[in-house]
Amino acid sequence: MERWQNRVAVVTGASSGIGAACMKYLANNGMVVVGLARRKELMDALRDQVEPEARARVHAIRCDLRDDQQIIAAFKEIESKYGPVAVLVNNAGTVRVMNLVNENNSQDVNDVINTNVLGVVNCTREAFRSMKANGGDGHVFMINSISGHIVPRIPNHSLNIYAPTKFAVTAMTEVYRQEFLNQNTKVKVTSISPGAVDTEIVPQEMKVALENPPFLQPEDIADALLYSLQTPPHVQIHEMIVKPIGELL
Template structure:
């Protein structure tokens, strides 16, 4: 993807899963990367691996996007040449718990709202003005979820946060309609990453049962979709992509082979 060579791409939540897969895909295309994640050690390890493999430039640092002051400081402290960001991939996000709304843990709610919604807003608010100032053909790619389209039992708050991602993307696209900046919302269905491990607070057995009997998407599948949107000609805006495994129709309608669902 020659058109992405030497672009500067900022990816949040880049230490694992979809964020890491996107980082590798952009690195392979010759882009230079700014990578952040809550785990400093993990994101720096990803950066070292990609630098060695693809001989690109990478800036990496630990960042919890829930903290507005830390986000502002991290972006403000970027060297001038790294402020010429072409593509922002708002990937940092999480789900916590699967209880009924009236039994939910309010700390879990705070984590989801502060990361999935406010963190995305904080990064977007800081980086889009750079794109406008530098007059680049910019691109904001927000990783949402099919949960933002179809609610499911036990997921009310998570689904609400991903609905917010969809409508923030739509609204931002309207705000930028007279600018050379595209906005894409990618809405995956079931993707096997550490997502469910986080949702179930580290219970790997419970997390594994989510994907039993179905071939889920991989992080690399979603990275392929991100790259498709990012590599489209500048006059082409992929507004929204919803992608699921073949045996998933909505967030709650899934066919699992040889699995007793009752």
């Protein structure tokens, strides 16, 4: 992690789950970490969960990832207060219990697309602008899902628009790899696709429908992220699929 010491990492959806775990891991390993989420108070509380010497490196900005103007303002604040962005962890995501054929589901569908796809696009645009202007290196992470590669069947439930948004993230990972190369930078992009992770994003009724399957923990994904981040400059892990032992998908 020597090359990343005291450089700035931005983690979206950092108020709980995988995002919170990534914030703690990155801060404990020497990075200045800024969390973006709507629940700022939960991100602020993460300072008490890192090593004492890392607490001054943990910061939080309230930001709704569905709002492009809030994203633009947040990245401007980050650069002015903490410096250029070196690492972006696109972790924010949401899922809704619904069917695509339901009536009156437009708000739910739009919220999932705006968070899982457009939020990633807008944050990556702002982070890459900063990376390119400050040396042309960096690392963008996509916290994807096994649902971005297959559509798991859950008895009596639908993954509705969630799975298509994660398929989009899989395609976007390759698009960004090509665009970063075409822009003559050395910015890396890595998609990490977990199987089931025990976080609040998984509705309780889905856990029941799956008969309490084996789960990964958020820290498992943060550990995978750190592994990818520590690869040599000429090595890019493009896609990493992480499953719990015993998963049937």
